[in-house]
Amino acid sequence: MRSALAAVLIVVGAVVGTWGLNHTSAAHTSRPPNPGVALDGKYEAIRTPRTFDGKPVESATPYTRVWSVRSYCPPHSERCVASITTQDPSTGEKAAMVADYRDGARISTRELPPAANCTSTVNKAPIESRAWERVVVRFAAGSWTGTVSPYGTESCTHVWEFAMTLRRVGEIDPAVTVVAPDTIPARVDTMPIAPIRGTYELTLPYLPTPDFPNPPPQEKVRQPYDTICTRNGDRCVATTSPAPGASNFPPFMLEGGAWRSVYTEPYTCHTESDEPVTNATFHWELFRSDAGPDLIKSLTGTWVLDKADPCHATSRGSVDMQRVGDRPATPDHRPGSGELTVVKYWIAAATITGAVTKS
Numbered sequence: 001m002r003s004a005l006a007a008v009l010i011v012v013g014a015v016v017g018t019w020g021l022n023h024t025s026a027a028h029t030s031r032p033p034n035p036g037v038a039l040d041g042k043y044e045a046i047r048t049p050r051t052f053d054g055k056p057v058e059s060a061t062p063y064t065r066v067w068s069v070r071s072y073c074p075p076h077s078e079r080c081v082a083s084i085t086t087q088d089p090s091t092g093e094k095a096a097m098v099a100d101y102r103d104g105a106r107i108s109t110r111e112l113p114p115a116a117n118c119t120s121t122v123n124k125a126p127i128e129s130r131a132w133e134r135v136v137v138r139f140a141a142g143s144w145t146g147t148v149s150p151y152g153t154e155s156c157t158h159v160w161e162f163a164m165t166l167r168r169v170g171e172i173d174p175a176v177t178v179v180a181p182d183t184i185p186a187r188v189d190t191m192p193i194a195p196i197r198g199t200y201e202l203t204l205p206y207l208p209t210p211d212f213p214n215p216p217p218q219e220k221v222r223q224p225y226d227t228i229c230t231r232n233g234d235r236c237v238a239t240t241s242p243a244p245g246a247s248n249f250p251p252f253m254l255e256g257g258a259w260r261s262v263y264t265e266p267y268t269c270h271t272e273s274d275e276p277v278t279n280a281t282f283h284w285e286l287f288r289s290d291a292g293p294d295l296i297k298s299l300t301g302t303w304v305l306d307k308a309d310p311c312h313a314t315s316r317g318s319v320d321m322q323r324v325g326d327r328p329a330t331p332d333h334r335p336g337s338g339e340l341t342v343v344k345y346w347i348a349a350a351t352i353t354g355a356v357t358k359s
Contacts, residue, residue, distance in 0.1 A: 039106060042069075042170045045064065046062050047062060047064075047164040065089070066087045067166065068172040069083070069084050069172075069178070070083050070172070078101070081098060083178050083184060084097045084108075085179075094176075099137065106146075107135065108133075109133070112131045115129070117131055122268055127265050132237060133150040135148050136149075153239075153251040154263035155263050157242055157248060157250055188232050191236065192234075192236065193257075194295060196225045196238040196296050197295050199324055200321050202222075203219070203220045203322075204303055205317055206218060209316050212313070227239075235253075236254040238252045238254070252284065257287070258286065259287070260283075260285050262283050267307055281305070282305055283306070284319065286301035298323065
């Protein structure tokens with residue numbers, strides 16, 4: 001059973017050590033020099049939920065985080081990196097992130113640790129899943145503006161949109177540790193594999209099994225996908241957004257040359273009854289079936305659903321995924337920028353005031 005997101009995913013958890021940006025395999029022939037404007041100091045970050053899966057959020061309550069930022073931007077170099085420690089002022093919980101200067105923006109993409117990001121529609125139990133976050137910040141007309149886009153995977157594939165405002169409030173608190181930005185390794189500039197990007201038609205024909213000799217009709221949906229990677233290129237995810245009123249295919253993690261998604265959630269034993277409830281584990285595994293260095297156009301693979309006791313059973317299916325078109329550019333994608341279009345699980349407009357001019 002699909003799950004509904006029950007709480008805003010607050011990006012303040014422990015860091016898993018992979019922070020990055022999304023990028024294509026194409027190399028840039030030239031880039032502008034570093035910005036000459038520092039993103040340094042202590043900032044208040046105020047986020048207000050706007051929509052959930054495209055629907056407005058009524059009576060949204062904003063929440064505040066504190067950013068402590070140090071930047072390293074050598075003169076006459078395109079290298080410019082910002083080291084950021086985020087903090088929940090109510091609990092003191094901290095997390096770290098790195099934003100690289102690229103094509104006029106500071107960009108960060110990070111994978112977040114597993115957390116209870118949504119609840120089951122079957123029994124309202126919390127479901128633990130992984131999530132990612134992307135931040136894009138630009139300086140123009142004397143102020144910083146940008147977007148923040150956290151997004152979920154596995155059972156919690158839902159879209160939040162946030163409005164966010166950042167305001168510089170002073171210097172970094174001496175008690176807050178921020179990783180020295182000049183010690184952070186340079187980002188990896190190419191993806192480890194051709195990306196999944198565009199609109200794809202996904203077909204899932206269910207196969208007969210001993211537990212289900214008469215499988216239901218196949219499912220077929222169209223969904224947008226985009227691939228983003230951590231800054232060191234060792235982790236990538238093909239993100240997607242849910243199709244309203246239809247069965248949805250999940251995001252896929254790149255693992256050992258295969259695109260996989262494995263997750264467990266509450267599941268009813270019988271389609272005609274809400275009781276009893278067991279746990280079901282979904283296994284998706286896809287491999288590229290076309291060739292070439294560019295966008296992946298075709299993938300094939302398998303789908304397996306294993307239900308646990310008291311109604312142990314296994315369902316199987318074959319998966320076919322075909323690229324059928326491009327997708328509209330998002331506000332953060334500019335033709336020729338070298339950035340991938342990003343599926344917006346959460347989109348937040350940010351206005352950052354109080355920029356510090358580099359000396």
